[in-house]
Amino acid sequence: MKKTVTVYPVIVDRLISNPGIGFTAAPGLMNELDDVYDNRGVKQAKYKFTKDSKTYNHPDCKVFFCSARWKDVEVAKGVYRWEVLEEKLDYAKSLGCTAVVRCSPYALSEDDDIPQWFRKDYPDEPEFPFWRIDPGTTPYVEYWADFIRAFAERFDGHPVISSVDMTIVGAWGEGGGTEFLEPEQIRRITDAYLDGFKLTPLQALLHDPISIKIITDRKAKVGFRVDCLGDMGGFHGEKWSHMTDFYPQNIQNFQMGDAWKTAPVLFEACWHMNDWYLQGWDIDYIIEESLKWHISSFNNKGTIVPEPWKENIERWLKKMGYRFELRKFTYDAEAKAGGELRVEGLWANVGVAPVYNRYPLVVRLAGNDHTYTLPSTEDIRGWLPDQDILWAETFTLPAEIREGEYRLEIGIETGVKEVGNVKLAIEGYRDGYYPMGNIAVKGG
Incomplete structure (x- = not known):
């Protein structure tokens, strides 16, 4: 024997930092800083989470958020400047991070419009507040699906990309107006993601039941992301909040309660964590709920963690992800x-x-x-x-x-x-x- x-x-x-999990990196708080300010411009006392931290008033991280606009990448129909995204991935790598990537169709400002070659043919903008182009009366769905297929062909399995956001429509790709699309329009876009990304994990916006049902009907391995973690009543006081109403109900209503087993769950701060602190919201409740939902990564928008919450955040980080x-x-x-x-x-x-x-x-x-x-x-x-x-x-x-x-x-x-x-x-x-x-x- x-x-x-x-x-x-x-x-x-x-604390240990690992790829794809934890807080997203805060480059503005890294290296040697004379002063540190909160999101409202108020000077704060400097501190670090560990003696060898590179980041002040914020944990060190190994995940970075990379965003690219459609107009900057597809400069003519079918002509792509992928170096726009590659440069951002190289920057993430230089920070020692993997990247969560979101390619978005447009945002709200004139500088963040749809591609110029598309705008030239369709100069009219809809009145809907989160659309810059009407997907029902233009070839938006066809063009955006073509872009996604090209994006997947180039970047599926990229070693620096930890996951990709599935963006369908709306400013910053955050889903505004998805519920007004025809199911077949949504399906053409989601199929482009699901058929193209076979190696890189995906997450969908937990926005509306129609798009999520189309995704879950494919029995695809897709997680979810939501953009207002921490809201304990900032919109409607005690009547309604994301933390007590929207998330706990719709994670189950949309049948995404087990999505975390095969694909990531990502959250972004509603406003900033410092705002939660100034509002007196219960940080431990926010943390425990997010852990119950199997959070892997949290986008703190590169702003400070209030020092009185340092130990709470350390406990959070030791459970977040794997x-x-x-x-x-x-x-x-x-x-x-x-x-x-x-x-x-x-x-x-x-x-x-x-x-x-x-x-x-x-x-x-x-x-x-x-x-x-x-x-x-x-x-x-x-x-x-x-x-x-x-x-x-x-x-x-x-x-x-x-x-x-x-x-x-x-x-x-x-x-x-x-x-x-x-x-x-x-x-x-x-x-x-x-x-x-x-x-x-x-x-x-």
């Missing part, structure tokens, strides 16, 4: 070149959501001036929260591996050097991997 080594890694409770603990790891103490190596790991996901990108779990043997990487067949996207996860696998060592002693390491690779590998909630992180112990490799 083979001799084995069993390791019980030390679990850590500190957080992997390796509780026990067992492996063969020795193996032969060309022979088998057996490993077993007992894992727990103590976050509230899985990881949605196909990041490979790997075993590495490092030593003798050589490193050998053994990719696992395990799909960690199936590691749901609140379950014991047993990973057991047998690897075949390369026949050419040199005899000697190696350091056995494990890691979850993103494939993007600037982003780095996924961090586990255990001690021992070393250049992207976690050493488990030594293994003797003998000649085959």
Whole structure:
């Protein structure tokens, strides 16, 4: 019987930043700053979440929001300047972030109109407040679906993109007026996303039951995003709010309660977190509700976290998205070149959501001036929260591996050097991997 080594890694409770989850990055609060101001222009005392944080008054992040306008990318019908989006993805990568991407058809200002070549043929604008072009009397649906198909063809599976927003119509692509489209019009646009993006996760705006039903009828793996987290009565006082009325009802009414199991749930702040604080809203209630809805990422709009809420936000971040603990790891103490190596790991996901990108779990043997990487067949996207996860696998060592002693390491690779590998909630992180112990490799 083979001799084995069993390791019980030390679990850590500190903040860790990982791709695709947590707060979105706040570049305006990074690096050395003389002063920090809140969203209302009031100077605040500077603080950091951790000693080595790069960001003031805001947690460090490994996810960035990238937005691109249709008019800036499709400069003539069927002619695309994808470098507009590539440059933004490169910037996200330079920050060490993956990116949530939204291509939107237009916004409200004249500078954010539909493409000029489209406007030239259809100069009239509708009276509807969130439309710049009428999708019922123009080729908007056809043109926008064509754009989405081209977008997917170019960027599906892009290693920096953690997920893509499904935008249908309305200013900033936020869905204003979706309910006034014909179902077939909505379907043409959503099909363009669902047929085109097979690798990159998608999320739809939780806006109206018609578009969501069209998506769920496809039985597609689509999450959702909403743009007013934190609203505890800012529109209608105690009569109605997003937190107590819209979200808890419509996540269920739209049959999206289990969407988080296969695709991300993203939230954006209503106004700013500082406004919540000044209104005296209950931050713990907001946090607990979002965790119940299995939040992966929160767009804080690059503004400060009120310092009295620092500990509340730390607790939030430790649960937001995925957080992997390796509780026990067992492996063969020795193996032969060309022979088998057996490993077993007992894992727990103590976050509230899985990881949605196909990041490979790997075993590495490092030593003798050589490193050998053994990719696992395990799909960690199936590691749901609140379950014991047993990973057991047998690897075949390369026949050419040199005899000697190696350091056995494990890691979850993103494939993007600037982003780095996924961090586990255990001690021992070393250049992207976690050493488990030594293994003797003998000649085959």
